[in-house]
Amino acid sequence: MKSLAELQAIRDKARAAVNIRENAEAETRVLVGMATCGIAAGARPVLNAFVEEVNKRGLRDTMVTQTGCIGICQYEPVVEIITPGKEKVTYVKMTAEKAVRVVNDHLVNGNVVTEYTIGANAIGAK
Amino acid sequence: MFRSNVLVCGGTGCTSSNSELIIDKLNEEIKAQGLDKEVNVIRTGCFGLCALGPIMVVYPEGAFYSRVTVEDVPEIVSEHLLKGRIVTRLLYQETVVDENTTKSLNETTFYAKQMRIALRNCGVINPELIDEYIAQDGYAALGKVLTEMTPQQVIDTMLASGLRGRGGAGFPTGLKWKFAAANQADQKYACCNADEGDPGAFMDRSVLEGDPHSVLEAMAIAGYAIGASQGYIYIRAEYPIAVKRLQIAINQAREYGLLGKNIFDSGFDFDIDIRLGAGAFVCGEETALMTSIEGKRGEPRVRPPFPALKGLFGKPTVLNNVETYANIPQIILKGADWFKSIGTEKSPGTKVFALGGKITNTGLVEVPMGTTLREVVEDIGGGVPGGHTFKAAQTGGPSGGCIPASLIDTPIDYDNLIAIGSMMGSGGLIVMDETTCMVDIAKFFLEFTVDESCGKCTPCRVGTKRLLEILDKITSGKGTMEDIDKLEELCYYIKENSLCGLGQTAPNPVLSTLKYFRDEYVAHVTEHRCPAGACKALTNFHIEAEKCKGCTLCARNCPVGAISGKVKEPHVIDTSKCIKCGVCMEKCKFQAVVKK
Numbered sequence: 117m118k119s120l121a122e123l124q125a126i127r128d129k130a131r132a133a134v135n136i137r138e139n140a141e142a143e144t145r146v147l148v149g150m151a152t153c154g155i156a157a158g159a160r161p162v163l164n165a166f167v168e169e170v171n172k173r174g175l176r177d178t179m180v181t182q183t184g185c186i187g188i189c190q191y192e193p194v195v196e197i198i199t200p201g202k203e204k205v206t207y208v209k210m211t212a213e214k215a216v217r218v219v220n221d222h223l224v225n226g227n228v229v230t231e232y233t234i235g236a237n238a239i240g241a242k
Numbered sequence: 243m244f245r246s247n248v249l250v251c252g253g254t255g256c257t258s259s260n261s262e263l264i265i266d267k268l269n270e271e272i273k274a275q276g277l278d279k280e281v282n283v284i285r286t287g288c289f290g291l292c293a294l295g296p297i298m299v300v301y302p303e304g305a306f307y308s309r310v311t312v313e314d315v316p317e318i319v320s321e322h323l324l325k326g327r328i329v330t331r332l333l334y335q336e337t338v339v340d341e342n343t344t345k346s347l348n349e350t351t352f353y354a355k356q357m358r359i360a361l362r363n364c365g366v367i368n369p370e371l372i373d374e375y376i377a378q379d380g381y382a383a384l385g386k387v388l389t390e391m392t393p394q395q396v397i398d399t400m401l402a403s404g405l406r407g408r409g410g411a412g413f414p415t416g417l418k419w420k421f422a423a424a425n426q427a428d429q430k431y432a433c434c435n436a437d438e439g440d441p442g443a444f445m446d447r448s449v450l451e452g453d454p455h456s457v458l459e460a461m462a463i464a465g466y467a468i469g470a471s472q473g474y475i476y477i478r479a480e481y482p483i484a485v486k487r488l489q490i491a492i493n494q495a496r497e498y499g500l501l502g503k504n505i506f507d508s509g510f511d512f513d514i515d516i517r518l519g520a521g522a523f524v525c526g527e528e529t530a531l532m533t534s535i536e537g538k539r540g541e542p543r544v545r546p547p548f549p550a551l552k553g554l555f556g557k558p559t560v561l562n563n564v565e566t567y568a569n570i571p572q573i574i575l576k577g578a579d580w581f582k583s584i585g586t587e588k589s590p591g592t593k594v595f596a597l598g599g600k601i602t603n604t605g606l607v608e609v610p611m612g613t614t615l616r617e618v619v620e621d622i623g624g625g626v627p628g629g630h631t632f633k634a635a636q637t638g639g640p641s642g643g644c645i646p647a648s649l650i651d652t653p654i655d656y657d658n659l660i661a662i663g664s665m666m667g668s669g670g671l672i673v674m675d676e677t678t679c680m681v682d683i684a685k686f687f688l689e690f691t692v693d694e695s696c697g698k699c700t701p702c703r704v705g706t707k708r709l710l711e712i713l714d715k716i717t718s719g720k721g722t723m724e725d726i727d728k729l730e731e732l733c734y735y736i737k738e739n740s741l742c743g744l745g746q747t748a749p750n751p752v753l754s755t756l757k758y759f760r761d762e763y764v765a766h767v768t769e770h771r772c773p774a775g776a777c778k779a780l781t782n783f784h785i786e787a788e789k790c791k792g793c794t795l796c797a798r799n800c801p802v803g804a805i806s807g808k809v810k811e812p813h814v815i816d817t818s819k820c821i822k823c824g825v826c827m828e829k830c831k832f833q834a835v836v837k838k
Contacts, residue, residue: 117505118507120382120385127376127379133373136301136302137366151326155324167244180302
């Protein structure tokens, strides 16, 4: 160890790994439906894409977690985003690619990706 | 990038209830479910709630599972880790609000009143990975000291912080460093006392098991402050997990160049080696400890000269306790004023206590100085279990004393405890209820000191033995009132004339129980009665005829056949045969067996 900068570099790198242990009371929660229906429809890559992207963007107050079945199995994989003081947003038929866009548009810039929400995809909506 | 972290306690408490097997099973199940790229299993140090071990915490949800068994693991993996459904039945009940809601651990009564400085990383990081310590600002304090501060500034910060030695005596750490720094020598040493020997105390072990790097970092800071280039950690061989993790930590720190030559390019060299103690209590005394590191028999010597002038190998040495060191990096990073703002004026900061005895939440707690004993016992500790009442708390182990129930609202700090005839000690806190005999407790600690006296000085070697003999006499009902006076006189003699701290404090358990529970001593002598019913020689088991249903359960379970009687008729105990094992009392369903 020759300098503080060197220590800082190790710190920043290691920080990402332990961050997750302090986010239990995070502001924004991303809930990925991971019941049997969700997993069968491909929720796991979605969950992992959220974890990767949230970390890449350094969103410290966002927690990505799982939840069970919310009863709309035909729309799985379902992702709910809950921010205190705002209405809950429910995204349906998610994919890893869509997850990346939701992180960038919704979580970073605050713009709900309306076309992925349940409102836009519900039967008879079109 | 892992989406979930599973933290399993790897402290000695949870390890002895199979947390190692749980970790193996977790890894196996996670692999079987194909989650090994997504879920990270981490073995941490002690969470503090040892009574509920083995403990497992799953993040990001922060689900706190208690009393986990190997059989529970497949369910946790398939339900929680795979499908995101928390296994409610295994949650620590205090965190459960209702079926669908849990509250955070910091809101539970056990953790709410705690403040973690020395234990801040225990149960949070993997102690075997230096990167995780660095992620928690580890080694930043050493970096700051070596690149921005002079040794004098470091000492000034320590003096200003008011940090006092957590080993028990409470000597100001900054002062110790100042003395050692002032003495010129070609070689100095910065050492760590990890010879934790008080029965019931395990805070140092937990720090070393859960956060070993904090101690290494602080030792290097001490080395820089006093001008030492070598450190030794004297740790007892009975702490195998702590020794192993310390060695791993030292190796990793050397690899990163945080120990060794020219640390942070500052020209400062510092290295640390471990020395194992064979478990002699006296080696926790500083001069005996250093004699033992030198390879000689662990016996104390007369002070002065103090170690700051002539310590290890005759060179100036500072010797600090594990918990003291664990506070230091935070003091450097956050400043002396921050530290002074916590705790009381004369005892700033926090203190870790090992809660044990008749208490619901056995475990490790860290509270600001000045917290009352009542808060520690009733709120954090969850009170005395089994419907019993709090009688006294013992602090300071064999060197300390008892705090009676009447003083339960005393704010705990160094000076208050000494004023009421006890002492802080290393932080063992043993809770006693009305079934504990205070004479018996004094005898227990005396047995310990008699065993552990090194024998070098007569007051301690012979005096403690005589004390024990008198206590033996009293607890067997053969004592006289003169014995109590003699006991007291001998106590003061031993205190004044012993060579080292062991002998000087050995009579404390007797003196403090005499001070607060003299009536119990008198009852043993004049009435030949043990009020708590704990002293076997003075207790007789008796069956109350009107309550006895004649079920024969006691007679069938008596190991010596001392109980006789016909079915459906009251039984009697033959006291000449009875060995007072108490089995009859335990087995009786009608509370007909009583101690008299």
